[in-house]
Amino acid sequence: MTKALRPGDIAAIVIYFAIIIAVGIWSTLRRGKGTAAGYFLAGRQMTWLPIGASVFASNIGVPMFVGLGGSAAAGGIAVTTFEWHAVLMIILLAWFFLPVYLSSGCTTMPEFIKRRFGGRRLNTLLSLQTLILYILVYLSGQMYAGALFIKYLLGWNIYLSSLVLLILTAISTIAGGLRTVMWTDTVQSGIIIIGATTVTVFSLIEVGGWESLQNRFFTAAAEGVIETHTRFGNWSCAYPREDSLHLWRNAVTGDLPWPGMMFGLTAIAMFVWCNDQIMVQRTLASKNLLEAKKGAVFASFLKLTGFGLFIIPGMASRVMYPDLVACGTPETCYEQCGNRLGCSNYAYPHLVLTILPHGATGVLIAALMSALMSTLTSILNSGSSIFTLNLWPMCRPKATKSEQMIVGRLFVLLLSGITIAWLPILEAAGEAQLWNYVQALTSYLAPPCAMCFLLAVSWTRMSEQGAFWGLLIGLLVGIVRLVLDFIYPAPICGSGEPDTRPSVLYKVHYLHFAILLSGICVATTVCISLVTKPRAAKQLHRLTWWTRNSPELPDLSEENSDAVSENTQSNEGEHNDEESESPETMKSKILFWFCGIHLHKKKSQVTEGDDKNFIDATLNEGTTLKKNLINFGACTVLTLTFFLFGFFG
Numbered sequence: 001m002t003k004a005l006r007p008g009d010i011a012a013i014v015i016y017f018a019i020i021i022a023v024g025i026w027s028t029l030r031r032g033k034g035t036a037a038g039y040f041l042a043g044r045q046m047t048w049l050p051i052g053a054s055v056f057a058s059n060i061g062v063p064m065f066v067g068l069g070g071s072a073a074a075g076g077i078a079v080t081t082f083e084w085h086a087v088l089m090i091i092l093l094a095w096f097f098l099p100v101y102l103s104s105g106c107t108t109m110p111e112f113i114k115r116r117f118g119g120r121r122l123n124t125l126l127s128l129q130t131l132i133l134y135i136l137v138y139l140s141g142q143m144y145a146g147a148l149f150i151k152y153l154l155g156w157n158i159y160l161s162s163l164v165l166l167i168l169t170a171i172s173t174i175a176g177g178l179r180t181v182m183w184t185d186t187v188q189s190g191i192i193i194i195g196a197t198t199v200t201v202f203s204l205i206e207v208g209g210w211e212s213l214q215n216r217f218f219t220a221a222a223e224g225v226i227e228t229h230t231r232f233g234n235w236s237c238a239y240p241r242e243d244s245l246h247l248w249r250n251a252v253t254g255d256l257p258w259p260g261m262m263f264g265l266t267a268i269a270m271f272v273w274c275n276d277q278i279m280v281q282r283t284l285a286s287k288n289l290l291e292a293k294k295g296a297v298f299a300s301f302l303k304l305t306g307f308g309l310f311i312i313p314g315m316a317s318r319v320m321y322p323d324l325v326a327c328g329t330p331e332t333c334y335e336q337c338g339n340r341l342g343c344s345n346y347a348y349p350h351l352v353l354t355i356l357p358h359g360a361t362g363v364l365i366a367a368l369m370s371a372l373m374s375t376l377t378s379i380l381n382s383g384s385s386i387f388t389l390n391l392w393p394m395c396r397p398k399a400t401k402s403e404q405m406i407v408g409r410l411f412v413l414l415l416s417g418i419t420i421a422w423l424p425i426l427e428a429a430g431e432a433q434l435w436n437y438v439q440a441l442t443s444y445l446a447p448p449c450a451m452c453f454l455l456a457v458s459w460t461r462m463s464e465q466g467a468f469w470g471l472l473i474g475l476l477v478g479i480v481r482l483v484l485d486f487i488y489p490a491p492i493c494g495s496g497e498p499d500t501r502p503s504v505l506y507k508v509h510y511l512h513f514a515i516l517l518s519g520i521c522v523a524t525t526v527c528i529s530l531v532t533k534p535r536a537a538k539q540l541h542r543l544t545w546w547t548r549n550s551p552e553l554p555d556l557s558e559e560n561s562d563a564v565s566e567n568t569q570s571n572e573g574e575h576n577d578e579e580s581e582s583p584e585t586m587k588s589k590i591l592f593w594f595c596g597i598h599l600h601k602k603k604s605q606v607t608e609g610d611d612k613n614f615i616d617a618t619l620n621e622g623t624t625l626k627k628n629l630i631n632f633g634a635c636t637v638l639t640l641t642f643f644l645f646g647f648f649g
Helices: 008-027 036-044 050-061 062-075 077-104 109-118 121-154 158-207 208-219 227-232 260-275 279-284 289-303 306-320 330-337 344-355 361-395 401-429 435-457 464-487 510-530 559-582 588-594 612-618 624-648
Strands: none
Touching: 008 361, 050 109, 050 158, 050 208, 050 260, 050 289, 050 361, 062 077, 062 121, 062 289, 062 306, 062 344, 062 361, 062 435, 077 109, 077 260, 077 289, 077 306, 077 624, 109 121, 109 435, 121 344, 121 361, 121 464, 121 624, 158 208, 158 344, 208 306, 227 401, 260 279, 260 435, 260 510, 279 289, 279 361, 289 306, 289 624, 306 344, 306 588, 330 401, 361 464, 401 510, 401 588, 435 464, 435 510, 464 510
16 A cells, blocks of 8 residues: 655655745744743734734645545535535624634633633533543644554555654644644645646646536446445445536435535534634734734635645545545445445545645645644644633642743643543544544534624624523533444445434434534523623623723723632742743753743733733734735735625536
């Protein structure tokens, strides 16, 4: 299954890593890394280019190449909806959610919820839910896809591959913070687009163009499987679906039913793009709202390229290598790739290793590793932010800034270890289409959070009790479905085994389940909020869409009086500690530099806290002309997206 790399390919990979390391060192040495705001929000000084590129690169991980390409090989173009739907959500983030986030002065999403509702339990629950989602879905999916690709390329053990990837990624994340992540993302975005475009062009040339690909795709089946499927009366595993070239599919029999893609996917995507720390953190790092909106429009245009970068190569791979990609029976699939459920995950990696000329293979491998490390650094940095800024203060209310910086880095290592421990479970599940695994688990965990944020921003009557119980009940229902999915796996296609799963699994598609779960959360939240006491008007200044332009900051004195006292003592202690600390050895100096701790500094270089003037500056949208131009750009990308939905519908 492996293929030896040629000297040109190895040279391309070495050059890539040299560039990324150079950019990482350059960004690490820049100002603003020595404070929590500098490490977790890049000093709030980022402009539209790194914001847009980082939003794009953080989402374009190896599961996009391996998972999205594999799903396209198995079922056609419908998975493109996930990419184009993201455009709508990115614009929603920049024009609806982000103005509220910036006006609130928050650093993390759990922190926003805490300011919006007060108390600790909702903030804690949301933080824990987000970290669980990162471990079970984001980190494990990324690592599994990356390790699978390296295993296919070099024949390495999946755990050795994962360990190497995590070590490289953790070092980059620990040393540099968000600034390093975003600037390396900018370079990696260019590499991803160039490398993936190269594969698309060569694959289209090989199959004879787009028209030829459409015709040949429907007859792409492996040899020797027709007799087997005739015996079981099931041809669905041998040939692609009849609706492979349509986005909107049957509401009952479709593999991606249109109600689920239209409504269920909205709940999932709203969390991923509008409420998840990974994406929102990039826009919070912007100099102002204008730069964030410009970055959002730039990222939206980049997301429209998914059809060409992932879908076309995946479909072409099935046409070119049907015996591997469309193996069809459990026996032939196991013989080809060692997975009885199917080999579509290998569609893109196999295409990369066979179709590209000398040297170009290395460029694309660099792009894949670029995508993987970009997304992993983003997840690790965001997870570290949530734990350090929201959960750790509950254990150590008087923690100094230096302690926070060290804890943030140590938590990156802990997250990496937990991810490695989860990989055997994911490998045992043996999901034929990695994309389905990622999206299904997200649909069980994300909708409660999405509904919580949507109502928190848009409904001033929402109470803390309603938010907490709506989120908790939604998460419990989602976890039950998640556990059932692992206990009762679907029968292998082409094996002739009957489907004995509970009806809630095989009759309710995971996208339809996301709709039901969203409804449960909204109903619970609304009912409880209507019978409980809401927040006072003075406590909602700048914390909802309707109060975002309030001249005053919210009055949080009742909930945070103790916290303010503790933070004051903490800052005084920190000042005294840092005044008295002095590294005595070169080893100590290197350790403090690596952890971003600057001693003998009485004043931070980065504005932190809830300074009203600073918050107002981040809400700047520029002149009327600039504001109108960026609104026109948003309307343009939305119009183009809706046209594509209609054209390929």
